[in-house]
Amino acid sequence: MKVTGIEVYELQIPFSRGVKKKATSNFLKADALDFCLIKIETDVGIVGWGDAFAFHCRRSVAEAINHMIKPHLIGKNPMDVQQINFELQKTLHLFGRYGITMFAISAVDIALWDIVSKFSKLPLYNILGSSGNKKMPAYASLWRYEDAESVQDRCKHAISLGYKYIKLHEIFTSEVEAAREAVGDDIPIMVDTNCPWTKDKAKKMLNEWEDYNLYWVEEPINPPEDFNSLSDLRTEVLCPIAAGENACTSFEFKKMFEAEAVDYAQPSVTKVGGITEFKKIISIAESYGVQVMPHSPYFGPGFLATLHLAQSMPNPGLLERFFLDFEAYLYPEDLFKPKDGCFIVPDKPGLGIDPDKNVIKDYLIKS
Ligand SMILES: [Mg+2]
Numbered sequence: 001m002k003v004t005g006i007e008v009y010e011l012q013i014p015f016s017r018g019v020k021k022k023a024t025s026n027f028l029k030a031d032a033l034d035f036c037l038i039k040i041e042t043d044v045g046i047v048g049w050g051d052a053f054a055f056h057c058r059r060s061v062a063e064a065i066n067h068m069i070k071p072h073l074i075g076k077n078p079m080d081v082q083q084i085n086f087e088l089q090k091t092l093h094l095f096g097r098y099g100i101t102m103f104a105i106s107a108v109d110i111a112l113w114d115i116v117s118k119f120s121k122l123p124l125y126n127i128l129g130s131s132g133n134k135k136m137p138a139y140a141s142l143w144r145y146e147d148a149e150s151v152q153d154r155c156k157h158a159i160s161l162g163y164k165y166i167k168l169h170e171i172f173t174s175e176v177e178a179a180r181e182a183v184g185d186d187i188p189i190m191v192d193t194n195c196p197w198t199k200d201k202a203k204k205m206l207n208e209w210e211d212y213n214l215y216w217v218e219e220p221i222n223p224p225e226d227f228n229s230l231s232d233l234r235t236e237v238l239c240p241i242a243a244g245e246n247a248c249t250s251f252e253f254k255k256m257f258e259a260e261a262v263d264y265a266q267p268s269v270t271k272v273g274g275i276t277e278f279k280k281i282i283s284i285a286e287s288y289g290v291q292v293m294p295h296s297p298y299f300g301p302g303f304l305a306t307l308h309l310a311q312s313m314p315n316p317g318l319l320e321r322f323f324l325d326f327e328a329y330l331y332p333e334d335l336f337k338p339k340d341g342c343f344i345v346p347d348k349p350g351l352g353i354d355p356d357k358n359v360i361k362d363y364l365i366k367s
Pocket residue numbers: 192194218219245
């Protein structure tokens with residue numbers, strides 16, 4: 001089997017944030033999600049689908065795939081997926097081991113694993129060493145609203161849909177307090193702050209939030225790779241710390257674990273180097289006694305890949321569902337709706353479902 005071609009599809013699919021209030025900051029104004037999908041074709045007729053992290057960098061990633069990766073991939077045997085990943089990382093190391101290059105490699109790796117498992121006529125979770133019968137609890141990952149009333153509305157809506165865990169993307173106490181008030185004491189709440197603070201400021205905020213009994217606080221410190229400061233913070237606050245969506249490759253995660261920087265590790269399959277690197281991180285995390293909580297605010301092949309990887313983990317952790325409503329979905333919408341609070345992994349060969357070609361056609365960015 002040989003790779004004969006790679007097609008890249010840039011999409012933007014509009015979403016609703018679920019509240020009527022007008023957005024005020026740039027972060028809040030986004031109203032469409034970027035996708036950089038790839039389709040890898042082979043000489044035996046099997047095609048594989050992948051996607052790269054593409055939020056606000058869709059075009060750059062697409063160019064990296066077309067111009068930096070494609071020439072190295074044509075003619076390769078997809079069954080050598082791990083070797084291909086190694087060689088791509090080695091060849092492209094001078095362009096940086098974090099960011100656009102790794103996002104592009106991630107997309108290719110996901111698509112190759114899709115081909116490998118389709119060729120084997122097995123769902124990917126079987127190839128990864130799982131029967132696929134583990135429960136995968138979902139959490140509703142809310143947009144940042146910076147408005148207590150909107151946060152309460154969205155929390156209540158998530159609970160009405162059966163979610164048993166909620167994550168906020170807020171940085172002020174008023175919204176965290178409002179969420180706790182809305183959901184009561186029994187629903188675990190996580191808060192993702194997206195790297196806003198110094199260590200001292202983070203300590204002040206996390207101490208202030210102690211009353212809200214948070215399940216974890218995510219990325220409280222800037223820059224995200226300041227593992228020593230995260231480690232210090234962990235010894236100074238009660239709340240568990242999560243991080244990892246901004247780390248690429250298993251090497252970064254090893255450094256993170258050696259520094260004892262996190263309680264929960266959050267590799268992101270479309271950023272970290274694909275399924276190949278994610279697999280390594282699962283093993284390393286296990287040896288350091290750290291629970292993996294996959295970062296997966298995705299609606300393309302990256303989301304499916306995360307479900308299959310979670311099945312292969314000793315404990316699948318909690319699975320992220322970006323709590324937005326889209327104008328269209330690349331897969332049947334039910335896939336993104338937890339049943340009894342849990343996601344179901346597709347049981348067909350490969351990732352299990354190919355993206356809807358009509359949705360690709362309708363939301364394709366042509367220039
Ligand atoms: Mg996050």
